[in-house]
Amino acid sequence: MGRELSVVGGGVVGLACALAATDAGWSVTVYDAGPSTRAADVAGGMLGCLGEGHPGEDRLLDVSSQSASLWPDFLARLGDPAVRTATDSVLIGASSTDLAYLDDQVAFVRDRLPAAALTRSTASELRRAEPALGRGLVGGYLAEGEGAVDNRLLIEALTEALREGGAQIVEAVVDDPTALPGEHVLIAAGLGSAALAAVAGAPVPVHGEKGEILRLRRTRWSVPPPSHVIRGRRHGRPxxxxxxxxxxxxxxxxxEAQGPDDRAPQAVGVADLLTDAIAVMPGLSSYELVEVAAGIRPCSADGLPVVQRIDDRVLVATGHGRNGIALAPWTASRAMGLLA
Structure with a gap:
């Protein structure tokens, strides 16, 4: 009783850790520097591990699988069904070479997760599950249980759950985490975690990887959005x-990002995304392009998230790379273990 935790970072990882601590009876204050600092604001929100398993990333696949098993209870805790936008995924290749890549990826996943629900399917079979897929595709897999969330609704739901639980959320930029009140401090500030950890006396080496997202809005003349997450591969590009x-x-x-402020989308990235997305789902050509944004993801050298103690008072949770949202429940569980 009376335990106090300060969390630096108002993204999904920081909020998930804060909620776990609040539920465990901690008095929690979150210091949020705003949307521009959150990698999670520029994200697809894909969950699970089947479509993210790549040969050589054995430990990351294991961690992702553990986190995937925690997501049902995590979503139930939030209590907002609108947060989840899909329950299954389609993995599809545009050519025989692309499909061979998916075959290798799936073989790796099945080797470590024999019970993985991945069904090899022809393009016609996948079009029965997702009718708007293009005709020029070769085939792929149906990945059951590999869903997605709306990243921004997720942040709203986490924020609401924290406030209902009595946590405080303060809009503030923190320069010295050791000056914050509380028995413990958790640094979960994305790419900025490295500098904050250095102030606390233990630099955490992370680097920034940049990525663009596009948000396309359906018009009254458009085909409906897909009901699955569609993970396509076209000419070697995901x-x-x-x-x-x-x-x-x-x-x-x-x-690779060219610095912490390198957030301007590149023309070539946007062009490739539009070209490949419309090739995979031609009906998107009638959608409206309503947002183009770039975010910077904090990545560790070995690709694994860094969730560890700096000293007896300060912890850090960063380095999640492309998997920040998917690994949020695992990170919260690990952070609570360290606090315990």
Whole structure:
């Protein structure tokens, strides 16, 4: 009783950790520097691990699988069914080479997760599940249980749950986490976590990877948004289409950021995303392009999230890369274990 925790960072990871602590009886204050600092504001919101498993990332797949098992209870805790936008995914290749890549990816996942619900399917079979898929595609897989959330509704639901639980959310930029009140301090400030950890005496090496997303809105003349997450591969380039209530989020570009303020979308990335998305789902050509944005994801050297103690008082949770939202429940669980 009477335990106090200050959380630096108002993104999904920080809010998820804060909610876990609030539910455990901690008095929690979240210091949020605003939407421009959140990688989660520029995200597709894909969950699970089946479509994200890549050969060589064994430990990351294990962590992702553990987090995927925690998502049903996590969503139930939030209590807002609108947060979830899809329950299954389609993995599809535009050519035989693209499909061979997916075959290798799925073989890796099945080797570590034998019970993975991945069904090899022809393009025609996948079109029966998702009729708006293009005719020029070769085939792929249906990934059951591999869903998605609306990233911005998720942040709203986490914020509401925290306030209802008695947590305080303060809009503030923190320069020195050791000056914050409370028995413990959790640094979960994305790319900014490295500098804050250095102030606390233990630098955490993370680097920024930039990625664009597009938000497309359905018009009265458009085909409906997909009911599945669509993970396409075309000419070796990945592209994903993630359902929203009024359209889709398109993404998948990923490259080294040129600094913490490198948030301007690049023309070539946007062009590739639009070209590949429309090839995978031609009906998107009648959608409205309502947002183009770029975000910077904090990445560790080995691709694994950094969730650890800096000292007896300060903890850090960062380095999630492209999996920040998917790994939020796992991170919250691990952070609570460290606090315990």
């Amino acid at each position: 592209v994903y289409l993630v359902p929203r209530a009024d359209g889709v989020v398109v993404g998948a570009t990923q490259y």
